[in-house]
Amino acid sequence: MNCHLRQTKWFSSFLLAAAFIVAMPDEVRSQDSLVPPVVVELGWEIELVLAEPDIATPVMCVFDSQGALLVIESHTHFPPENYAGPDHDRILRLSDSNQDGTLDRREVFFDQGKFTMGLAVLDDGWIAVSHRDDIIKIRDTDGDGKADETVTLATLDTQANYPHNGLSGLAANSDGWVYFGQGENFGEDYTLVAADGSKQVGGGEGGNVFRVRTDGSQLERVATGFWNPFGMCFDSENRLWSAGNDPDAMPPCRLMHVVPGGDFGFEFQFGRGGTHPLQSWLGELPGTLPPAAGTGEAPCAVVPIGDRLWVASWGDNRIEAYRLTPDGATLTSQTETILQGDTLFRPVGIAVAPDKSVYITDWVRRDYSVHQTGRIWRLKPTAGQPVTAAQPPLSDDEKSAVAADAQNKIDELLELASTTDRYLAQAAVTKLSLLEELPAAVSLNEFSSQASLAVLMAWRWRELCNPSSVSEAQRQALITWGLSSNDQACTLFSLRWAAERKETALLSKIENVLSLPKLSPQLFEVTVATISYVKNGTARSGVRDPARETLLYTLAKNSARAADLRALAVQGIPAAADHPTNQELSEWLAPNVGDTLQREIIRLLIDRCVSADAEHQAVRTSAVQTLQSIAADMQFPISVRADAVSGLASVARDHQKFLSKLNDDRAIPNEIREEAQRVLSSIAGIPNQKRPPVEDLDSWLQLVGKGGDAEAGARVFQRSTCIKCHLHEGRGAMTGPDLTSLAGQTRERILKSILYPSSEIGPLYVPWKIVTVDGDVKIGLKMPTPGVGGSIAFQASDGTPFYVKLEDIEFHSFSRQSIMPNGLEQTMSIGELRDLLAFLAPDTSE
Structure with a gap:
């Protein structure tokens, strides 16, 4: 999907007034040159x-x-x-x-x-x-x-x-x-x-x-x-x-x-x-x-x-x-x-x-x-460029934030702190932290969730500025209230505060958060991180943290836990983790555990099919066998079986016979047969279908702007190039924006990003064009690399990283072309594109 879809305001168009060349000489030039x-x-x-x-x-x-x-x-x-x-x-x-x-x-x-x-x-x-x-x-x-x-x-x-x-x-x-x-x-x-x-x-x-x-x-x-x-x-x-x-x-x-x-x-x-x-x-x-x-x-x-x-x-x-x-x-x-x-x-x-x-x-x-x-x-x-500083005058909201410092009434400060403007709310919180009569934990039930969060923030800031001003009993009472709050923001804030202070005495209360109904992925992930940190003092740097993975495995294998919680745990387990084994995943796949858990298990198996290296071929082989078993097992829901079929896309050439059998067997439900056909098409090529010119947005909207199967679209996302650069519900890569939050976007906007990927590129996703001394031309996103090493890391449009030594670069410059390739709509059938749009932006008008 197009990298410009991130909705943070400042990730909008990157202004570049002229092209430029960046030379990479081996030595510092003389002053004359x-x-x-x-x-x-x-x-x-x-x-x-x-x-x-x-x-x-x-x-x-x-x-x-x-x-x-x-x-x-x-x-x-x-x-x-x-x-x-x-x-x-x-x-x-x-x-x-x-x-x-x-x-x-x-x-x-x-x-x-x-x-x-x-x-x-x-x-x-x-x-x-x-x-x-x-x-x-x-x-x-x-x-x-x-x-x-x-x-x-x-x-x-x-x-x-x-x-x-x-x-x-x-x-x-x-x-x-x-x-x-x-x-x-x-x-x-x-x-x-x-x-x-x-x-x-x-x-x-x-x-x-x-x-x-x-x-x-x-x-x-x-x-x-x-x-x-x-x-x-x-x-x-x-x-x-x-x-x-x-x-x-x-x-x-x-x-x-x-x-x-x-x-x-x-x-x-x-x-x-x-x-x-x-x-x-x-x-x-x-x-x-x-x-x-x-x-x-x-x-x-x-x-x-x-x-x-x-x-x-x-x-x-x-x-x-x-x-x-x-x-x-x-x-x-x-x-x-x-x-x-x-x-x-x-x-x-x-x-x-x-x-x-x-x-x-x-x-x-x-x-x-x-x-x-x-x-x-x-x-x-040279042309009357203004130099004397003249930034915008204070807005009315900024003036209100400044005025908060003179306010001493708790009720009025709490009202101000309840605004959705975080900078305005922060002004009220900071003033609250200075008041002698800051509300205690026993009073928080009297306030709105926003006001309660403001009080928690004020106490934490007070403690950071003057640790002796907040007793351990006061802090633990405030955190305990937040952990049991019905408001997710208060709970998230309290978890972070508990981790900062390594509150081992509150560990059981922190673990109880995992028993809350309908945990969001963020609340689950923050809770797991807090438990891991409070217990072990370890912090995930990148993807892997043994303590975190052990906790996720423990939660995932516990059949007494809610299926949705186990699903979140499986979602967080890296494909390279030793546990659970594929055999364990297969044992967890009971037909009665619910399709949410089943699908997360299948996604983990798919990840292992894709990511297993030469040293772990046995892992890939067993993952493929498990997916084939699920695809053929009538005890599982049709949509779950279709997910398993889709997961074979990365190994389709080696399993054409199995896929063709599914496609040809008219006794098999149509959804599964269609998925088998789509995976086979990745080998034989997309069916020749009449398509509008890429410039004709209206015709494309008539073709794919409505309808589609969101569940099938999730499978398109999983097996296409989308997942190599984007996250969705915890799966994928972080090169481009997380697409989980696109449900509020219109199909037209998302379709435009697919058809015209370079029309708008946010600063975070501006790619670089690199020309080497040998004349090779590469395009990639610059990847974060600490320090001042001898090479620069980039990521190509297919999601793979590559490195270029500094001495090998003739010049490099910003590219006006998105890292997301043109013609993505040509890599899938019309039906697949329609399903993908239904998945990313469900049509609420129907």
Whole structure:
């Protein structure tokens, strides 16, 4: 199915003003032969300001109150053996000595520091500086161009020492606070202490944003749930923004509107992959907030320029822009490209000069290690491009969110917290957490489910900011109430809270959630994840977690459990799991267990037919035999037998005799015979049927817009290329959007996505065209790969991954063609297409 069907607002059209080429040279060019990044957006021109040896591995930059450019020059970020540079970082000061518009004077403003990350301008000549383990402020008191006064504002005490996942991003405005980010810190425990002794403690909860007064007092936690909020800024309306990186297996990186008390969903203790059911990346879990937009890989600086926010994408070698669109009490956006470079363009910092030109620091190489190479570029507006920050004014909903901070009446705050606008509700929740008389667990039955969730959120935030302010008894009473709530959101929230606190004392109550009637797949998965984590402390990283699989197997084999629960358990078991064996699956397939469980068992057997490798041929053989047995057994429902027939599609050539026998036997029900015929057609070819031209949407709608068999459509999805890229009800791949939620879409929209897959492509699914030095051309989606290895991973249109070494790439660029292939409608019969549409978007008008 078409990758653009994801319904998150910011996954809409990706704006790319011009094509560009990304060269992959083996060595850094000489300064005379430097090729600047391509200016994609009209109205700008680019020039080189500085290059090595005059600048090395620059990071963040900012213009001070005198119009000089301060630039962090990193020398401590993984220095190689026998590194020739200094053993500490430096902050350079570049200024114009003769008012000719060029920064011709270079001075070392601050000649010390380790793992220096960020800069922000404060009042009275002070400059805030973030290192991995502290926030300081420095200034030049005697006018000699060198900082001679240093004051420590906050210090981080932790065992972790990785350079850029501690303290990092900095932002300041006129309210007397310094805001700073903290990365995931490898989940290690930490104590953050301000100069006045105020402190915040934690560990495992992921990245955070804190703030401290410019005199080093009143340290406070602002928000949580980040991977690494490396870039931060205030826009023209004093909104706080952060550009943060993504976990190992959960793109995209995010542009986030940071609000007090906000939880953006990532927790390191549940695994660095980002795919754990107790983690939220796009606001999937109750109590978490969605981002404003997805960004390019490894975003660094975020800066307000004109009516947009500019973001430096280190990993995708470009400068992006985000025009903000009001959406309730927050804003959303889409990606635009300003500047695109080759792989020797690694932008980090962005700063606006007094003359309204834009300066960009460039790390140059893909290496994390410092390498004494660096650039500074200057973008000059040439066609009246607006540079002064002018983001949208606060909406009425945003003003209501701001006003919530002055509200002290619990009833009014609970009413506000019950709104469907999550950012507006969050403002009320944060204020609730500060009230002395926050409702206790015994009062929650008096409130609506939305108000009860708000109270749970407020207590959890209070505990995160001040652990001693919430007793164990209070926390357990609140979680217990949520676990027994009739509201799924409250239960999901309480499960996550219980896992965070490793509430072994509540394990039996957590397990009781599995006995609730009509468990949703999400509630089941989160409950299983919580039990596994509380019992074993393990978190699934990717697909496999032995503790989780053991629990799923235990639930699936328990015949005393409800069939629907057992079905959910089978659904979660990977095909490669040792248990259950195919023999066990066959034994579980009693005709009286219900078709939901039967179908999940069949789907697992089908997965084993498809995924078994050469070393597991016996697994595949027994799975095929079991499917054949079900297909021929009249004790099973017809639809279940048809599912088993469909499952033979991947091995159809080897079992044509069996399939032909089913097709030819007129005593066999038509549904099963038709399925056998469809599977045989995958070998012989689709029947020659008259079809409208692909451009004639109206005729296609008349042909397949109504009718069809949803159960047969599920089988089409299972055996076609759809499942290689898409999930549906827990089965399939995650390359494209999960199609489970398409029931609310019209058939016309889904049909359009099949007929015209490239008409609209969301940023997450924009494929790349790669041309190798040998002249090969490949198309694929870039896959998430941690670190800075020697190759780039992609996924082809058939769902298979492939890797291209960096030195083998001549150039690569975005492709306007969807990864979903054209002509998908030609790979199935008219009846199959009609059935597929009935499955994805049931026709409720009939």
